[in-house]
Amino acid sequence: MNELLNLILGALLVLNLLLVSASRLRHCIKLVAIQGVLLGLLPLACAHPADGHTWQFLLVMFLSLIIKGGLLPYLLLYTTRRINVRRELEPVVGYSLSLLIILALTGGAFWLGSVVPTAVAHGASPLVLPAALSTISTGLFLMVTRRKAITQVMGFLIFENGVSIFGTGMMIHNGLLVELGLLLDIFALVFIMGIAVFNINRSFRHIDTHSLNALGD
Amino acid sequence: MPQNPFFWWAGLLAALLLAPLLLGVINKTKACFVGRQGPSLLQPYYNLHKLFRRGCIRTTVSCGPLAWAPGIELSALLLAVLFLPYANQLSPFAFAGDAFFFAYLLGLGRFALIIGALDTGSSFEGMGASREVQFSALTEGALFAVIGFLAFASRSLNLSEMLSCPLPSNIPTVIAAVILAAGIAFIIMLVENCRVPFDDPETHLELTMIHEAMILDYSGPDLGFILYSAALKLWLMTALVVLMLLPGDLAPPGVLFILHLLGIFLGGVVIGAIEAVSARFRFLKLPQFLLGALCTALIALALTVIGTGGGLQ
Numbered sequence: 001m002n003e004l005l006n007l008i009l010g011a012l013l014v015l016n017l018l019l020v021s022a023s024r025l026r027h028c029i030k031l032v033a034i035q036g037v038l039l040g041l042l043p044l045a046c047a048h049p050a051d052g053h054t055w056q057f058l059l060v061m062f063l064s065l066i067i068k069g070g071l072l073p074y075l076l077l078y079t080t081r082r083i084n085v086r087r088e089l090e091p092v093v094g095y096s097l098s099l100l101i102i103l104a105l106t107g108g109a110f111w112l113g114s115v116v117p118t119a120v121a122h123g124a125s126p127l128v129l130p131a132a133l134s135t136i137s138t139g140l141f142l143m144v145t146r147r148k149a150i151t152q153v154m155g156f157l158i159f160e161n162g163v164s165i166f167g168t169g170m171m172i173h174n175g176l177l178v179e180l181g182l183l184l185d186i187f188a189l190v191f192i193m194g195i196a197v198f199n200i201n202r203s204f205r206h207i208d209t210h211s212l213n214a215l216g217d
Numbered sequence: 218m219p220q221n222p223f224f225w226w227a228g229l230l231a232a233l234l235l236a237p238l239l240l241g242v243i244n245k246t247k248a249c250f251v252g253r254q255g256p257s258l259l260q261p262y263y264n265l266h267k268l269f270r271r272g273c274i275r276t277t278v279s280c281g282p283l284a285w286a287p288g289i290e291l292s293a294l295l296l297a298v299l300f301l302p303y304a305n306q307l308s309p310f311a312f313a314g315d316a317f318f319f320a321y322l323l324g325l326g327r328f329a330l331i332i333g334a335l336d337t338g339s340s341f342e343g344m345g346a347s348r349e350v351q352f353s354a355l356t357e358g359a360l361f362a363v364i365g366f367l368a369f370a371s372r373s374l375n376l377s378e379m380l381s382c383p384l385p386s387n388i389p390t391v392i393a394a395v396i397l398a399a400g401i402a403f404i405i406m407l408v409e410n411c412r413v414p415f416d417d418p419e420t421h422l423e424l425t426m427i428h429e430a431m432i433l434d435y436s437g438p439d440l441g442f443i444l445y446s447a448a449l450k451l452w453l454m455t456a457l458v459v460l461m462l463l464p465g466d467l468a469p470p471g472v473l474f475i476l477h478l479l480g481i482f483l484g485g486v487v488i489g490a491i492e493a494v495s496a497r498f499r500f501l502k503l504p505q506f507l508l509g510a511l512c513t514a515l516i517a518l519a520l521t522v523i524g525t526g527g528g529l530q
């Protein structure tokens with residue numbers, strides 16, 4: 001079994017805990033960048049069949065390293081600087097409770113990983129499914145419980161990272177093509193969201209999404 | 218794995234004699250990092266020698282525990298010393314379940330100190346005791362998660378076998394899990410021994426003290442006992458981390474013994490470096506951080522469980 005792969009997946013699991021307990025925006029963005037880098041290194045650690053597609057793996061790896069590890073976090077940082085957002089996150093659910101909830105969700109992910117039979121049959125690491133599901137639920141959880149528009153973008157990014165972990169780790173056939181498409185989507189989305197957040201900020205002087213609930217049409 | 222009891226006894230002797238030296242190494246590293254010359258490596262021994270020659274003054278309002286606490290703590294730690302497999306040699310005193318005995322001996326020592334601190338009736342000591350209890354309640358969960366991980370990985374309840382067995386080859390995710398668990402054990406060691414990101418052993422302000430606030434009223438040999446037990450505890454917990462990282466089939470016992478000592482002093486250097494470059498956390502942050510450590514330890518446990526083919530059946 002591939003040790004490097006398991007190390008990366010273990011690190012991703014711990015990263016989820018760090019993400020929900022991070023209280024500062026910049027720190028949170030840095031963690032997302034680290035997640036992107038780890039995700040980029042994932043194809044390198046996977047044992048894939050020697051059928052001459054190595055260059056494809058390398059291409060996806062470099063693209064996701066550059067985009068998820070560098071470009072997107074930089075965009076997020078740039079937006080936070082531009083709109084002078086308050087540095088502290090304002091969580092709806094407290095940090096310690098968030099940790100416990102994520103722990104419970106991770107436990108559920110491990111349980112699902114042991115139930116779903118594909119993991120073992122596929123020859124993939126038994127850790128892939130738990131790590132992917134845990135990251136996906138972390139992303140969703142962050143989207144729900146953090147009030148800033150920018151943390152919702154981050155939550156979406158983490159969610160998408162989880163999907164990529166699943167695709168890369170399970171070595172899904174033709175997954176790379178899907179991966180590239182997703183990468184493009186997410187890049188466009190963060191770009192658009194950055195502009196949207198900037199505009200929300202200009203009209204409301206803050207990016208607290210709670211005030212958007214009261215909007216009528 | 219070849220066994221040589223001679224190296225275990227040598228390891229025990231090293232723990233008893235060199236424990237204060239580890240404190241000296243930490244202080245020296247810290248001084249080097251900030252560009253001072255620092256106290257001599259042997260300074261902790263001089264301090265102990267000075268304290269043991271002095272008379273002992275105890276407050277008159279105490280009803281007893283103040284006087285017993287240092288003795289109880291020292292004897293609990295002297296017992297705990299017997300159960301670690303130094304240099305990966307099985308301890309002759311080991312029995313099934315001694316991991317729990319070990320953990321609760323450390324707990325007993327802490328309990329004695331806390332009772333002693335409450336006995337003085339000083340508000341600072343009460344505050345220190347309260348903080349100590351709060352943080353140790355959280356670290357205990359993490360410590361037992363780590364012990365659970367070790368028990369599961371080595372299929373044994375015996376601390377010696379847990380820490381000295383070779384890396385179990387039937388668990389595919391074991392390296393990731395061991396690294397996680399050893400990291401958590403290192404954090405537990407920092408909290409239990411009041412090292413920097415969690416507590417500052419050199420603070421002079423009672424309001425910010427945790428461990429130091431509890432021993433304000435001790436003097437002379439009593440204080441010497443407490444300081445020596447603290448040094449012993451630091452040695453034990455560092456040895457625990459080193460033993461987790463060194464698999465038992467790495468080298469012959471003699472080489473392992475040297476690696477063991479080198480690892481512990483390297484641990485001292487790492488602690489000193491952390492203390493030199495980082496500030497302590499806010500008190501409010503600590504419970505959250507410790508909870509995170511507990512969660513990570515549980516993940517390490519989950520990694521082992523999943524590796525063995527899924528399930529606790």
